Amino acid sequence: MSVKQLCNNYQENLNLMQRALRVSASFDIVSRKIQIGSKSACLFFIDGFAKDEILEKIMEFVMKLKPEDLPPQLIAFEQQFIPYVEVTLEKEIEAIVTQVLSGTIMLLLEGYDQAIAIDARTYPNRSISEPEDERVLRGSRDGFVETLVFNTALLRRRIRDPHLTMKIMQIGQKSHTDVVMCYLSDKADPAMVSMIEKKLKAVEIPSLTLSQESLAECLIKKHWWNPFPRFRYTERPDAASANIMEGKVILIVDNTPAVMILPTSFFDFIQDTNDYYFPPLVGSYLRIVRMVVFLLTLFLTPLWYLAVKNPTLFPDWISFVQIEEMNSVPIILQLLIVEFIIDAIKLASLNTPSALNGSFSVVGALILGDFAVKAHWFVPEVLLYMAFVSIANFTQPSYELGYTFKLFRLLFLILIAFLDVWGLLLGIILMLIIIAKTDTITETSYLYPLYPFNKQKFCQLFLRQPIDKSNS
Known part of the structure; x- marks a missing residue:
């Protein structure tokens, strides 16, 4: 099946975008037509996701351009006249529609076969506060929220290492939910990371309606009679960072404040942040x-x-x-x-x-x-x-x-x-x-370190060890 793409005909591109986004059917999908130099242009965005101040400044700047200012290449126009940090060019209609529905501002300009994606979105969010069910007597009082980029920033704040890898992918044919794999490339087992990534990409589901729970049920075999949990969840950035430092993989699902820790064995549930x-x-x-x-x-x-x-x-x-x-x-x-x-x-x-x-x-x-x-x-x-x-x-x-x-x-x-x-x-x-x-998502033993037996790790289940300075 051929992939629909933009062409050099502005009116055809405009009609294609309006049909794909169904602008006339939804009041919150906005198409704002403007004039840039001698060329027609249209901004597509979701009302409520776009930052009004940034959008106003961009429009004020580009609408002052003269016809002779416009370069023949769109990439040159984007580099010279879009005064914002996160800007890319898109050509495929499906990718453009997904980005607009995710909150990105899309600028369609006459005479070019690409659109300019301006990531100036903002999401409704609550304050970063301590999770109700994971309180500690001492320690940090922040917690994950429903906005994905805030959660990744909380981890980056604690692990300032270039090996900290954040791989993003979209899951769900209709929801296109953002899911991030977070791990340390020099700590995590490459085979484990590859297996988890392969399983995530193989997930076929219309929508992650229940966020992490929908994803969890897609990643494991459906044994309804087995009640033992295969995933450990946390809403604490310090607990998630500690697991990343141990070589584990964290899955961050957009729209949920809890992250998934992989792989998880039975004895992992014994540990608690207070310890x-x-x-x-x-x-x-x-x-x-x-x-x-x-x-x-x-x-x-x-x-x-x-x-x-x-x-x-x-x-x-x-x-x-x-x-x-x-x-x-x-x-x-x-x-x-x-x-x-x-x-x-x-x-x-x-x-x-x-x-x-x-x-x-x-x-x-x-x-x-x-x-x-x-x-x-x-x-x-x-x-x-x-x-x-x-x-x-x-x-x-x-x-x-x-x-x-x-x-x-x-x-x-x-x-x-x-x-x-x-x-x-x-x-x-x-x-x-x-x-x-019971086995884990990576098909390793659910009873590790009891089976296969690891004396050092098994003793650490019962006795909290001093911090290893060479590994902290």
Whole structure:
């Protein structure tokens, strides 16, 4: 199929551009006709993306030109008379349309078979503030935003190295979403970079409607039954920079404030930014506490339910976990109901106006607390252990891994209800098999550095190492 291009006929080019952009159908697509010397010209841009001050100065300058000032070559005109930094020449209609819809100002001039692309766009954006779900006690308070060029600038500010590479590509036949691969060319594995780039270019999708999530689902094999996350996300520029320095690849998707870290193994989720803003001993302690607490979110309620169901399997010194006063509702049913209610409250809180958050919290506490016990829906022990699990789940910053553990916790409870201790063992074996069959986007081991075993890296999972001066 032939590619449509501009020609030397101005009127034909103008009609072609107006049809391609559908100027008459959308009020915000502007075509501003002007006169430059003795030649007709037209500016195409999106109202709201163009910087009015810059556009006004460019128009004021070029409209003062005389016919004898105009050079025979468009490149000479662009170099002499367009007083702006980011300027290129375009000939293909498809590329011109994509750039205009992305916010670029396009100048079409009579007598030339190319258009001048002036990248003087601006996007609506919010302030750069600390991410709500990745707060630190010490450290920087900035975070990524929805504007791609701001995010790349935050990384450039931290890594002032010419080896820091930013490769941009557009994904989506209709959305043409900008996606940037960011890595250090002297640190990242070239084979890994090539594989990721090849997979990105092979993505065929009309639109990245849900930004990074749409891209993630295109990059991995569709195993719906495997809940383990293959990507780690962060909204912190310092965390992203640290991963780049380790040789990883960062994917920045336009219109989203979180970047994707590739490749990601299971143990990468153990690390947290707070660990590195404290001395090694304190950071190691925080990491171990987080690991222990997060494991409790997986095994606490299943082990408690097993102890209640089979008290003879456990020693006498933990007899305090037994329920003093049972009610008519089976314990397994109580646990499952509270699991679902907690998630329902989380979803409801997302849609609760800020002014009503306090009232919502009071009502939720009453329903799941004193009233539920007095109505003999739940025993106090169920609410106690589920409250701990719900709060402890927030020690892990990855929502995806948190819900992975939740699904396996539900599986353990159901299997224990039917098979007792064998059900718990079956659930653990099933979880280990799924982890073992999980691979990363680069088809490396999901369990690295446990498999293949790397002693130094494995020890660093539990003990926060001092900064390596030769590698920092």
